[in-house]
Amino acid sequence: MSALLSTAILLIAAWVINVVVVRQARQQVQVEIETLLPIYNAVWEENARSLAAIGTTMANSPIAKVVFGNERAAQDKATIHEMVADLTSETTAQVDLVVITDGAGKVIFAERNGADYVLNEELQAARQTAHDQKQTPGFALFGGRLYQLILTPILLQSGNDQYQNTLAVLGTGAELNRNVAQTIKDRIHSDVVFLLADRIYASSLTSESDFAPFVNAAAVQNASVTRPSEIKIGGDEALAFSRSLTGFGGESLGRVVMIRSLESIRRLFRLISNLLLLLWTGSIAAAFLLSYLMAGRIVRPIESLIQSARVVGSGNYQEEIKVVAQGELGELATAFDQMRRSLKQSQSELLKRERLAAIGQMASSIVHDLRNPLAAISTAAEMLNRDGLSLDRRKTLVESQMRASKRMQDMLRELLDFTLGKYNLALEHHRLAALIEKAVRSLRANYATINIETDIPSEIVVTVDGERIRRVFENLLNNAAQALSTQAPAPKIIVHAVVQNATVRLDVIDNGTGVPDEIRERLFEPFVSHGKLGGTGLGLAIAKSIVEAHGGTIGYEAIVTGADFYVRLPLHNIPSNAPQN
Amino acid sequence: MPIKVLLVDDDESFRAVTAIALESEGCEVQEAASGYAALEALQIAQPDVIVSDLDMPGLNGLELCHRIRSNPNLAQIHFVLLTALIEPDGSGLPVVHEADCCLSKQTHFRNLYQQIKSLAFPAHQNLQ
Numbered sequence: 001m002s003a004l005l006s007t008a009i010l011l012i013a014a015w016v017i018n019v020v021v022v023r024q025a026r027q028q029v030q031v032e033i034e035t036l037l038p039i040y041n042a043v044w045e046e047n048a049r050s051l052a053a054i055g056t057t058m059a060n061s062p063i064a065k066v067v068f069g070n071e072r073a074a075q076d077k078a079t080i081h082e083m084v085a086d087l088t089s090e091t092t093a094q095v096d097l098v099v100i101t102d103g104a105g106k107v108i109f110a111e112r113n114g115a116d117y118v119l120n121e122e123l124q125a126a127r128q129t130a131h132d133q134k135q136t137p138g139f140a141l142f143g144g145r146l147y148q149l150i151l152t153p154i155l156l157q158s159g160n161d162q163y164q165n166t167l168a169v170l171g172t173g174a175e176l177n178r179n180v181a182q183t184i185k186d187r188i189h190s191d192v193v194f195l196l197a198d199r200i201y202a203s204s205l206t207s208e209s210d211f212a213p214f215v216n217a218a219a220v221q222n223a224s225v226t227r228p229s230e231i232k233i234g235g236d237e238a239l240a241f242s243r244s245l246t247g248f249g250g251e252s253l254g255r256v257v258m259i260r261s262l263e264s265i266r267r268l269f270r271l272i273s274n275l276l277l278l279l280w281t282g283s284i285a286a287a288f289l290l291s292y293l294m295a296g297r298i299v300r301p302i303e304s305l306i307q308s309a310r311v312v313g314s315g316n317y318q319e320e321i322k323v324v325a326q327g328e329l330g331e332l333a334t335a336f337d338q339m340r341r342s343l344k345q346s347q348s349e350l351l352k353r354e355r356l357a358a359i360g361q362m363a364s365s366i367v368h369d370l371r372n373p374l375a376a377i378s379t380a381a382e383m384l385n386r387d388g389l390s391l392d393r394r395k396t397l398v399e400s401q402m403r404a405s406k407r408m409q410d411m412l413r414e415l416l417d418f419t420l421g422k423y424n425l426a427l428e429h430h431r432l433a434a435l436i437e438k439a440v441r442s443l444r445a446n447y448a449t450i451n452i453e454t455d456i457p458s459e460i461v462v463t464v465d466g467e468r469i470r471r472v473f474e475n476l477l478n479n480a481a482q483a484l485s486t487q488a489p490a491p492k493i494i495v496h497a498v499v500q501n502a503t504v505r506l507d508v509i510d511n512g513t514g515v516p517d518e519i520r521e522r523l524f525e526p527f528v529s530h531g532k533l534g535g536t537g538l539g540l541a542i543a544k545s546i547v548e549a550h551g552g553t554i555g556y557e558a559i560v561t562g563a564d565f566y567v568r569l570p571l572h573n574i575p576s577n578a579p580q581n
Numbered sequence: 582m583p584i585k586v587l588l589v590d591d592d593e594s595f596r597a598v599t600a601i602a603l604e605s606e607g608c609e610v611q612e613a614a615s616g617y618a619a620l621e622a623l624q625i626a627q628p629d630v631i632v633s634d635l636d637m638p639g640l641n642g643l644e645l646c647h648r649i650r651s652n653p654n655l656a657q658i659h660f661v662l663l664t665a666l667i668e669p670d671g672s673g674l675p676v677v678h679e680a681d682c683c684l685s686k687q688t689h690f691r692n693l694y695q696q697i698k699s700l701a702f703p704a705h706q707n708l709q
Contacts, residue, residue, distance in 0.1 A: 368636075371665035375686045376594040379602050382690075386605065393601050404594035447639040448617035478638055 006287065010280045017272055025265040030228070033239060033260055036188045037225050040243070040258065043184050047148055047174060048137040050093040055135060055152030055172045058087045068154050068167035074102075077116070080109045094179070097147050099171035101126040108168070119143070125248030126169040129153055133166055138248035140173065146194060146201055146245065146254060147173035148180075176245075177202045184258075191238075191259040194245070195221075201254060210234040211259075220257060228260070237262040301325035305333055308340075317344030365538070369411055373404030380404075414471075414542060423549040425465040432460040432504065436495055439473040447481045447491075455496035460504055462569055468546045469569075472554075475539040476508040476565050483512035483563065503552070503568050511562040523556055543567075583609040584701045587626065589619040589633035589645065590663070595686070599632075602690035608697065616640025620648060623655055629701045632693070635664035635683070643678060650679040659700040661693070 058064055063083055067073045074080075084098050099119065100109040105127035110119040119142060129136045129151040140149040151171050155164040174180065181192040181204040193203040193211055200208050200215060210233045214220045220240050223229035228239035242257040308321040321337040323330050380397040383389065389397075417423050433456040440452055462469070477493065484491035490511070497506040515523060526541040540554075547554040552569040586608045590596040593614070600610040611626055613619035617640050619633065631649065635642035642662050649655045662683040681700055684693060 368665040371686050372590075372592040372595045375665075376592070376598045379690050380594075380598040383598065383602055383605065389601075389605070396597055397601060400594040400597045404598075407594070443638075445614055445618070448615070448621075481638065 006283050007280060010276055010283070014273060014276045017276070018269060021269060021272060022265060025268055026262075029239060029260060029262065029265065033190075033228055033241065034225055036190065036258065036260075037243075039188050040184065040256075043187050044148065047180070048150060051095065051148065051150040051172045051174060052135050052137070052152065054088065054091050054093055054095055055150050055170050057091070058084070058172070059152045059154040059170050061087060063087075064154055064170075065156055065167065068100075069156055074108065074168065077109055081111065081116075084109075084111060085114070094174045095172050096175040096177075097142070097149070097171065097173035099123070099126075099142075099149075099173070101130075101169045101171070103127070103130040103166045103169070105130070105169070117143075123151075123169075123171070123248075126151055126171065128248070129169050130166040133164060136248065139176075139245045139253050140171075140247060141196075141253050144196075146176040146196060148176065149173040149248075151248075178204065184256075188258065189260075191261070193257040193259065194254060195242075195257060196254040205233075205259075207234060211257075214240070214257075221255060231259070233259060233261075236266075297325065298329065301329045301333065305329075305336060308333075308336065312336075312340050312343065315347075317341075317347055366411070366415060370408060373408045376404040377401050415538075417542075417545070423465070423468065423546065425468070425549060427463050428466055429461050429463055430466045430469070431458065432456055432462050432497055432506070433458045435462075435464075435466060435470050436473055436497075436506075439470055439477055440495065442474065443477045443481055447484075450481055450484055450491045450493055452477075452493045453495070455494070456506075457497065457499075460497060460499060462504060462571065464550055464569065465546075469550070472543040472546050472567065473506075473508075475543045476567070479539065479565065480508050480510035480512070480563070484510055499571070500568075502571050504571055505566055505568045507564055507566045509559070509562065509564045514558055514563045515556060520556065520558070524554065583607055584630060584697060585609045585611070585626070585628040586697060587611050587613060587619060587622060587628040587631045587633075589613045589616065589631065589637075589642070591615055591634065591637045595634075599690060599693075603632075603694060603697070606691070606694040608694070616642070616645040616648075619645055623649070628658060630659040630661060630697045632661045632663060632697065634686075635662050636666065643680075646678065646680045659697075661696060661700070663688075663693075 061083075063086070067079055067083055080100065088095050088098070096113055097117070098109070098111045099107060101107050101123050105123045105125070107119045107121060107123065110117040121142070123140075125136060125138060125140070130153055133153045133155060135153070136151045138149055138151075140147050149171050150173070151169055153169055154167045156167050157164055176194045181194060181202050184192045185204040191204045193205065193208075194201040195215060198216055200211060203211065205211055214231055214233075217229075217231075219229045220231060221242055223241040225241050228241040231238055231240050239260045239262065240257055242255045244255055245253045247253045304322070308319070311319050312321075317340055321333055321340055323333040323337065325333060380401045384394060384397050433454075436454055436456050440454060443450075444452060477495070480493045481491075484493070492511050494509045495506070496509075497504055499505075524540050524544040526538055544554045547567055547569070550569055552567060554565070554567050557564040557566065584607070586603055588596055588600055588603070588610050589612075590599070591614060596612050596614070600612055603610050611622060611628065613622050616633075616637055619631070620640070631645075633642045633645055640648070642664070646660045646662065649658060649660060660680045662680045663686050664683060665686045667683065667685045682696060684696060
């Protein structure tokens with residue numbers, strides 16, 4: 001989301017910057033072009049000075065004066081050539097053309113790049129120079145070649161101080177070739193094209209053919225510095241303007257076109273775009289890095305804390321909470337771990353207390369349950385020791401003793417079964433209806449007001465330990481009766497059984513208030529009781545272990561009109577010595 | 582004239598043995614296996630003292646006592662509660678409310694008889 005937002009912001013910024021920058025850059029180029037002209041002029045002036053210096057040197061040299069002061073020597077090309085070679089060898093400046101005319105402008109010597117050059121022309125400008133006796137700069141076209149030319153008069157001082165004789169006029173010229181174009185380009189950072197009539201004479205362009213469409217273009221020819229013409233050259237946008245190359249007589253010989261590429265703007269824009277792209281990539285990467293670090297510093301410790309909280313919440317206080325964070329989170333984790341430790345301690349103390357309480361409860365319930373038969377046995381023993389009792393009474397006392405002993409035995413066995421979790425089942429075939437009837441009969445004796453209905457198909461036969469299963473039924477019936485005894489206008493218990501697949505399901509349903517929610521889940525655990533005063537709290541736990549030893553299940557279902565305890569017993573394949581759990 | 586006792590307990594052995602023991606002391610004992618059975622018996626018989634177990638399924642000793650005290654025809658009958666919940670020395674004695682007294686089930690039957698006799702013949706006790 002934040003990445004998307006920053007992308008959008010950057011794209012807008014890029015667009016704005018682009019618009020502003022391009023406009024600014026265009027204006028900048030316009031300003032630059034206007035400043036080019038003086039530089040351009042300065043280049044020509046420098047070249048002219050260089051040529052003029054050579055001209056002056058040559059014109060002032062005594063040899064020149066001697067040579068041109070002598071009419072015969074002045075006609076001797078070999079002598080002049082020697083002289084020119086001599087003089088030009090001392091300069092490093094480019095001198096492509098040397099022309100010498102007489103005072104009337106007639107060419108008496110011409111040499112191009114050190115070689116003879118036939119030039120059958122009269123130089124009007126030379127005559128003017130001879131007359132003015134002043135160095136004159138200008139451009140000239142000889143034999144289809146363009147030159148920058150300086151005309152220098154070779155003067156001879158006459159006797160009269162005031163008067164000088166013009167012996168000859170010396171022309172030193174540099175051709176407007178690629179080098180010159182390149183020199184100018186180096187200074188004005190724009191390509192330079194020398195145009196002659198309808199062709200490119202020379203240029204600094206790498207590919208002159210790119211300019212071909214504009215050779216005769218009026219727009220380009222007429223474009224001035226203040227109003228440059230936009231052209232596209234070699235795929236690049238550029239601004240072009242031109243200047244005239246003026247001859248000595250003021251005539252236009254050709255034009256110089258200067259081409260200012262807008263590529264630099266493009267480069268600038270590309271640079272900015274790249275920078276923005278870099279910025280964007282950077283910010284996205286930073287955002288990801290930041291969120292990663294955030295995750296590392298905040299989210300992950302919180303997640304680990306939540307995980308730990310869940311573990312602690314589930315009642316597992318063993319796992320130590322690792323403090324992976326610093327600062328407040330670290331403190332939180334430390335505090336949390338302290339809490340866990342104290343919880344763990346309280347839990348273990350609670351467990352210990354609970355266990356002790358359970359043992360106490362169990363012990364007291366055993367003691368109480370054993371008191372009845374014990375009292376019977378001891379009283380009977382004392383009575384038996386007396387004289388004068390009828391045989392009948394003695395018999396009753398002995399039977400009571402035996403019954404009480406058996407009861408104690410049963411109770412102890414049951415307790416042992418329960419604590420050991422094992423039953424040695426005495427499996428026999430029993431009619432379910434008969435087992436239920438026995439349990440119901442003893443219940444009826446105690447609960448006269450409860451209406452007990454049974455609906456057990458007589459053909460159902462189960463293979464069980466009859467004594468123990470009867471105990472289960474008694475427990476369930478007693479539970480139901482106790483739930484009803486103190487309330488309900490029409491207390492009723494329904495016992496019914498159905499065969500489902502390979503099992504028989506027996507339901508004991510009462511119309512009491514049902515089992516409270518808070519103990520429903522722990523109903524079959526030991527010492528969970530809401531039943532009779534002084535109950536052992538073991539009844540349902542024992543019932544569960546007995547049923548499970550038979551490979552069955554016991555459970556509770558809440559119903560609208562009360563409670564429904566059910567027992568499911570297998571009809572076949574009953575395991576003997578099945579473990580309790 | 583023998584003291585008429587109604588003995589109520591769900592434990593058959595205890596009931597049978599205690600009945601014989603009390604009879605040997607000269608009481609006339611009628612037995613009931615539950616609180617409800619006792620109420621049924623009281624519709625015919627009129628004992629001097631009722632000796633009842635406290636912790637019984639169905640109608641327990643305290644409830645039985647309350648029923649009797651609430652019935653004007655029966656309210657004057659003495660009521661002795663027996664319970665396995667208290668020790669022979671009497672500690673752990675529950676609040677017996679409307680009963681005359683409460684004894685441990687391990688109390689010797691002679692003590693029980695003395696208690697029954699003192700309830701049935703308060704004057705006789707004073708002579709002793």
